[in-house]
Amino acid sequence: MKKSKVIVPPIKCQGIKTKIIPFIKEHVKRKKSGLWIEPFVGTGVVAFNIQPERAILNDKNQYIISFYQKIQNGEINSSIVRDFLEYHGSILSEKGNEYYIKMRNDFNSNGDPLYFLFLNRADFNGMIRFNRKGLFNVPFCKKPNRFSKAYITKICNQVENISQIISGKDWKFTCRPWQEIFNIATKDDYIYLDPPYIGRDTSYVGEWPEEEAIALSKYSHATSAKVCLSMWKENQFRKNTHLYDYWSDFYWHELEHFYHIGAKESNRHPMIEVLAIKQ
Ligand SMILES: C[S@@+](CC[C@H](N)C(=O)[O-])C[C@H]1O[C@@H](n2cnc3c(N)ncnc32)[C@H](O)[C@@H]1O
Numbered sequence: 001m002k003k004s005k006v007i008v009p010p011i012k013c014q015g016i017k018t019k020i021i022p023f024i025k026e027h028v029k030r031k032k033s034g035l036w037i038e039p040f041v042g043t044g045v046v047a048f049n050i051q052p053e054r055a056i057l058n059d060k061n062q063y064i065i066s067f068y069q070k071i072q073n074g075e076i077n078s079s080i081v082r083d084f085l086e087y088h089g090s091i092l093s094e095k096g097n098e099y100y101i102k103m104r105n106d107f108n109s110n111g112d113p114l115y116f117l118f119l120n121r122a123d124f125n126g127m128i129r130f131n132r133k134g135l136f137n138v139p140f141c142k143k144p145n146r147f148s149k150a151y152i153t154k155i156c157n158q159v160e161n162i163s164q165i166i167s168g169k170d171w172k173f174t175c176r177p178w179q180e181i182f183n184i185a186t187k188d189d190y191i192y193l194d195p196p197y198i199g200r201d202t203s204y205v206g207e208w209p210e211e212e213a214i215a216l217s218k219y220s221h222a223t224s225a226k227v228c229l230s231m232w233k234e235n236q237f238r239k240n241t242h243l244y245d246y247w248s249d250f251y252w253h254e255l256e257h258f259y260h261i262g263a264k265e266s267n268r269h270p271m272i273e274v275l276a277i278k279q
Contacts, residue, residue, distance in 0.1 A: 007165065010081075010117060010158040011043040011064055012126030017194060017230060020273055021049045023255045024192075027275050028228060034188035037225070039178035040195050044068060047171075048162060050192075054170040058181045061128065065175045067113035071163045072173065076114065078156040078163070084114050085121075085155065089147025092122065096144035108135045121155060122146045178216070185225035193220065194230040198242055210242070217246035226278060233272040243274065250276035 006021045017024065024046060030036070036052035041059045059065055070076040092099045100122060107115035116136075120126060123138040131137045174181070178195075185191055195216055196208035220227045231243050233254060253275045258268050 007045070007048045007161055008158055009043045009045050009048055009162055010155050011067065011120055013042050013120075013128045014125075015194070015196070016043050016045055018045050019257060020230075020255060021045065023253070023273070024228075024230070024275065025049065027253045027277065028190070028192070030190035030226060031188045034190055034225075035185070037181060037185055037189055037191045038194070039181040039191070040193060041173075042194060044162070046192055046194070048165055051165060052169075052190075056172050056174060056181060056184060058174045058176055058178065060175065060178075062175045063111065063113050063116040065173045066111075067117060068162075068166070068173045070113060071159065072166050072171070076159070078160040081114070081117065081159050082152060082156045085118065085147050085152045088118055089152065092147060093145050097140045097142070100140035104136055117155075121151075179219065182219045182223055185223050187224040189225040191220070191223065191225050191227045192230070193227065197232075213242055214246060220278065228278070229274075229276040231274050231276065233274045235269060235271045243276070247276045250278050252276050 004022075004025075006018060008018060028050065030052075032053070034054075036047060036050060036055040037058075038047055038056070039058050041047060041057040041064075042061075043064070044057060047055055047057055057065075057068070067076065088099075088103060092103075100119075103115060103118055103122075106112075107119055119136060119138070120128065122141055122143075124141050127138045129136070129138050182191070193216065195213065198208055198210050198213050220229065227250075229247060229250065231247070232240055233243055233252070234240060255273045255275075256270055257273060258270055
C-alpha cells in the first residue's frame with residue numbers, strides 16, 4: 001500500500017475512518033469528473049483525503065455540517081478557533097467539570113458549532129451522542145487542562161488544513177435525509193457509504209435501526225452510480241450477518257486491523273473491516 005500523509009480533521013467521532021484511509025484510497029476507483037457523494041460524512045476525513053473537485057457531503061448532524069459550512073464561507077477560521085479555545089480553555093482549566101457542563105448547556109441552547117468543537121475536543125473519547133430530546137450528553141474527559149497550547153495549535157492547524165482543502169472546490173455540505181442524497185446521483189458519480197453501526201438502543205438520536213440499513217442496501221443496488229460501503233465484517237466474538245445478507249453481491253476488499261480495550265497490550269483485538277464495492 002502506498003503511504004502518503006493522512007489529513008486529520010478537527011472533529012472526532014466514533015467510527016472515524018482515519019486509520020483505514022490508505023485502504024480506502026487504494027480501492028476507490030472513480031471518474032474524476034463525477035460527483036463524490038457521502039450521505040454519512042461524519043468528520044469528513046474520507047473526503048478530505050480523497051479531495052474530489054465536486055462533492056456532496058451530507059450528515060444528519062447539523063452541527064458538523066454547519067461547522068464545515070462556516071469554514072467554507074470564512075465565518076470560522078483558525079484564528080477564530082484559537083481565540084475561542086484559548087478563552088474557554090483557560091476557564092475550563094480553573095473550573096473543570098462545572099465549566100464543561102456550562103458549555104454543554106449553552107451549546108444545547110445556542111447550537112453554535114464552535115461550542116460543538118469545544119465539547120467534541122473536551123469530552124469523553126471524542127464521542128458524539130445526543131439523547132432522545134436531541135441534547136448533547138457526553139460527559140467531560142476529566143482533564144481540566146485539556147486545552148494546552150500544543151493541543152490548541154494542533155486543532156487550529158487541522159482547521160487551517162481543512163479550509164485550504166475546501167477552498168476553491170465545488171463542495172456542498174448538506175443536512176438532508178440520506179435517501180434524497182441518493183436521488184442526486186448519476187452513473188458517473190461515486191457514493192461512499194459509512195453508516196452507523198446497526199443498533200438496538202433506541203434511547204439516542206442517531207441510532208440506526210436495521211430497517212434503515214436494509215433500505216440503504218436497496219438504494220445502493222438501485223442507483224446507477226458506483227457505490228462503496230465501509231463496514232465491519234467480524235471480530236473474534238461476532239460476525240456481521242447484515243453484511244452477508246444484504247451486500248454479498250458487492251466485491252469485498254478486506255483489511256484486518258486491531259483495536260484496544262483499555263491500555264493493556266494483551267487486550268488487543270483483531271477486527272476485519274470490509275470495503276464492499278458495487279461491480
Ligand atoms: C460511522 S459515522 C461516519 C464516519 C465518517 N466516515 C468518518 O470517518 O468520520 C456515521 C455518520 O452517520 C450519521 N448519521 C446517522 N444517521 C444518519 C441519517 N439517518 N442520515 C444521515 N446521516 C446519519 C452520523 O451523524 C455519523 O456522522
